[in-house]
Amino acid sequence: MTEELEQRVGAALADKTLLVVEDTSSSRLLVAGLLRGLGAGKVVAAIDGVDALTKLTPVPDVVLCDWVMPKMDGLELLTRLKADHPGVKFIMMTVKTEAEAVIQARQHGVDGYVAKPFTRDSLLTALAKVLGVAAA
Amino acid sequence: MTAWRHAPLLDDAVAAQLRADLEADEVAEILAAFAADIHSRADDLAAALAAGDADGARRAAHSLKGAALNLGRSRLGLICAYFQHAGLAEIAALWPEFAALCDATLAAQGQTGLAFGEDSSIVRA
Numbered sequence: 318m319t320e321e322l323e324q325r326v327g328a329a330l331a332d333k334t335l336l337v338v339e340d341t342s343s344s345r346l347l348v349a350g351l352l353r354g355l356g357a358g359k360v361v362a363a364i365d366g367v368d369a370l371t372k373l374t375p376v377p378d379v380v381l382c383d384w385v386m387p388k389m390d391g392l393e394l395l396t397r398l399k400a401d402h403p404g405v406k407f408i409m410m411t412v413k414t415e416a417e418a419v420i421q422a423r424q425h426g427v428d429g430y431v432a433k434p435f436t437r438d439s440l441l442t443a444l445a446k447v448l449g450v451a452a453a
Numbered sequence: 454m455t456a457w458r459h460a461p462l463l464d465d466a467v468a469a470q471l472r473a474d475l476e477a478d479e480v481a482e483i484l485a486a487f488a489a490d491i492h493s494r495a496d497d498l499a500a501a502l503a504a505g506d507a508d509g510a511r512r513a514a515h516s517l518k519g520a521a522l523n524l525g526r527s528r529l530g531l532i533c534a535y536f537q538h539a540g541l542a543e544i545a546a547l548w549p550e551f552a553a554l555c556d557a558t559l560a561a562q563g564q565t566g567l568a569f570g571e572d573s574s575i576v577r578a
Contacts, residue, residue: 340516341519341520342489343490343524345486346486347471347523385512433522434519435523
C-alpha cells in the first residue's frame, strides 16, 4: 500500500463523517480506531441497523457495516439508507464473499466490500474506491 | 474438521500489525472489549444450547468468530467457524474444549476466564 495513497485517502476523509455499524464491541472499536488512524474527521458508532437509523444526523458520508447483526442486518440497513440518502457510500464488512451474496448486495446498491478478517490496508483500499481516490 | 486445534492461540503477525496501526490505549480498550465479547457470546451460545436454539447458536458463533479473527485469536475464531456448521449436540460435546479455549484466550491477554469454566452443565436444560 503506497504512502501516497494513504495521504490522499487521509485528505479525503478529513472532513467526512463515517458511521461504523457492528454488533461486537471489540470489532466496532477496532474499525473506529483504524479509521481515525487513516485520517477520518468524525467517526460515529452504532451497534446494529436499528441503532444506526438513529445516528443519521448529520447524514454520514460513508457507512461501514457488518452484514450479520441482530434486529436489523446490513442488507436491510443498506436498502433503507439508499432509499432515503442515495448519496451515502456504503461499505459492507463481511465474510459473505460468495458470488450470490455479492450480487444480492450489488442489487441493493452497495458501493464496496471489506472481507473479514479485515486489516488497515483492506479498509484503506475500500475507502479509496468509494471516495474515488486513486494513486497517482 | 478440527482445524482450530492446529491454529495458534494468537497470531503474532496480526497482533504486531494491530500494535503498529493503533495507539497503545486503543489496543488496551479493544482487548478489554473483546474480553466482554467472549463472555457475552459464550453466554449467548450456552443459552442457545440450553434452549435447543440452533439459529441462536449459529449467530453467537458467527459473532465471536469475526471478533476473534479480526484480532488474530485464530484458535477461538476457528472453533467458532466450526460451530456455525455443527449441530447442537456436537457443539454441546465440544463445550468443555470451547470453554477452555475461551479461558486460555482471556488468560493470554491477562484477563479473567469464564465464570462457568469447563463445566458443561450450563448447557443442559
